[in-house]
Amino acid sequence: MLRAVVLVGGVPVAGLLVLMLAGWAEPLPAFIAILATLAAAFVFGWAWLGTLAGLEADLRAAADGKPVPPRLPLLPAAARVADSAARLSRGLAEREAMLRQLRRTDAAIIDALPDPLLVMREDREVLRANPAARRFLGTGSDGVADTAALLRHPRIAAAVDDALAEGEPQSAEVMLPLPVPQDLSIHAIPLDPPLSDGGCLMLVLADRTQARAAERMRADFVTNASHELRTPLASIIGFVETLRGPAKDDPEAGSRFLDIIATQAERMRRLVEDLLSLSRIEMAEHRAPAGEARLDSLARDEAAAMAPILTARNVTLALELTPATATPADAGELAQVIRNLLENAVRHGRDGGTVRLSVRHLAAPEGGLAPGVMLGVADDGPGIAREHIPRLTERFYRVDAGRSRAAGGTGLGLAIVKHIVAHHRGQLLIDSTVGQGTVMRVWLPGR
Structure with a gap:
């Protein structure tokens, strides 16, 4: 304040002092004039500094995006500056609100x-x-998507x-060797201009696993079905022709041939059901299942449903379920x-033998x-001989094709098991000793 008073009133006061000391002005009027000048300088300095302080506060508020409070400047000349600061603050606040809304909209779309x-x-x-990327790639302990392995491909x-x-979009087709292989179509799209946070490239991962699996399955279905259905279909056609011709009037032969036709038709039905089941499982294999299942309860229910087959083969089923x-x-x-x-x-076990079904929890x-x-x-x-074990889960692979077909197998059972276990991110373990039997074990995550 003292500096402002000196700056405003210093020259007039100095002039009055010179006039008074030189005798050109009466002392009393000169002294009164000096006091009036100092008072006027103090009032003007106080008004000017208060106006500048208010303008400084308004500009700080505008810079911080806060609303500028209405105020009446102490000096009328500063009113236009205060009004400009208020308009600037409102404009910046509106622009900031618009930018925040655009960011929220962009984030919601992504x-x-x-x-x-x-x-x-x-x-x-x-x-x-985005959430889809975090689900696909998994997240670390900090909740950030684990992208290191992906970007090293x-x-x-x-x-x-x-x-x-090059500043141009690029595409690539890749196969990621995850627990279940996945086909991806990669699109790298440059962003020009870059985003405010420095983002200059958008990487889009399009999962084509399901579509390509469907294409492969359609081709496999035609190939496998045509191969496996040819024999029973030929048998049915041959016996139908026989029933229409030489055995037309032979009831005993007709009954026998109809039984064979029914057996072959049932074999085809099971084969088609297994193929469709395998196709459905493979379509969803790359996505982990949801929910949970009491494995011991499922095993008990399936064991009860197996009673007719067990009776027909005179097989004893021993349960060890926890x-x-x-x-x-x-x-x-x-x-x-x-x-x-x-x-x-x-x-495929021994007639009159024993099958053991067990379920247990692995705490360590x-x-x-x-x-699990x-x-x-x-x-x-x-x-089963050891050389056959690695191929047991292949479609239609049979160690003894004739015995398997005679027992009613389609050659798809273990292929279905393998894909379901992979779908559950588990492991299928097969151990067999010739002359002693076979043990199939399935490990699954759980508790």
Whole structure:
């Protein structure tokens, strides 16, 4: 304040002092004039500094995006400056609100996209990942998508480098060797201009696993079905022609041939059902199931349903079931695993033998397996030579084709089991000794 008074009133006061000391002005009027000048300088300085302080506060509020409070400037000349500051503050606040709304809209659109999407900086650092990307890639302890392994893939890295270098969108087709292989179509799209946070590349991952699996399954279905259906279909056609011709008036032969036709038709029905079941499982294999299943309850129910087959083969079923819950799990699919393993053991085991069905919880790591649940089916049949074991889960692979068909097998049971176990992120373990029997074990995550 003193400095303002000196700056405003210093020159007039100095002039009055000179006039008074030189005798050109009466002392009393000069002294009164000096006091009036100092008072006027004090009032003007106080008004000017107060106005500047108010303008400074208004400009700070405008810079921070806060509303400028209405105020009456102490100096009328500053009114226009205060009004400009208020308009600036309102404009900045409206622009900031619009930018926030646009950011929320952009984030909502990106988060709603069904395909995984990543936003990257020029140094390849991932800035953002939408929920689909976090679900697909998994997240670390900090909740950030785990993108390191993905971006190290040679084709993806090349597409990102080319997109950044050329400024043009790039595409690549890749196969990720995850627990279940996945076909991806990668699109690297440069962002020009870059985003405010430095994002200059958008990486879109389109999962084509299901579509390509469907294409392969259609081709496999035609090939496999035509091969496996040819024999029973030829038998049915041949016996129908015989019934229409030489055996037309032979009731005994007709009854026998109709039984054969019914058997072959049932074989085709089972084959078609297994193929369709396998196709449905493979279509969804890359997505982990949801829910949970009490494995011991499923095993007990399937064992009861197997009673007719057990009676027909004079096989004893021994149960060793303890409470165990598979999670995540699809109860229907796991019931099919138990059913297929039991049917396999009964059909290919020893007549009058024993099949053991067990379910237990693994509370600690065992034999290289993490804690989880274990399903086991063991028979005391002829066993399988070791060279055949790696191929048992192939479609239509049979160790003894004639015996398998005679027992009613379609050659798809273990293929179905393998894909269901893979769908549940589990493991299928097969051990067999010739002359002693076969043990099928399924490890699943659970408790």
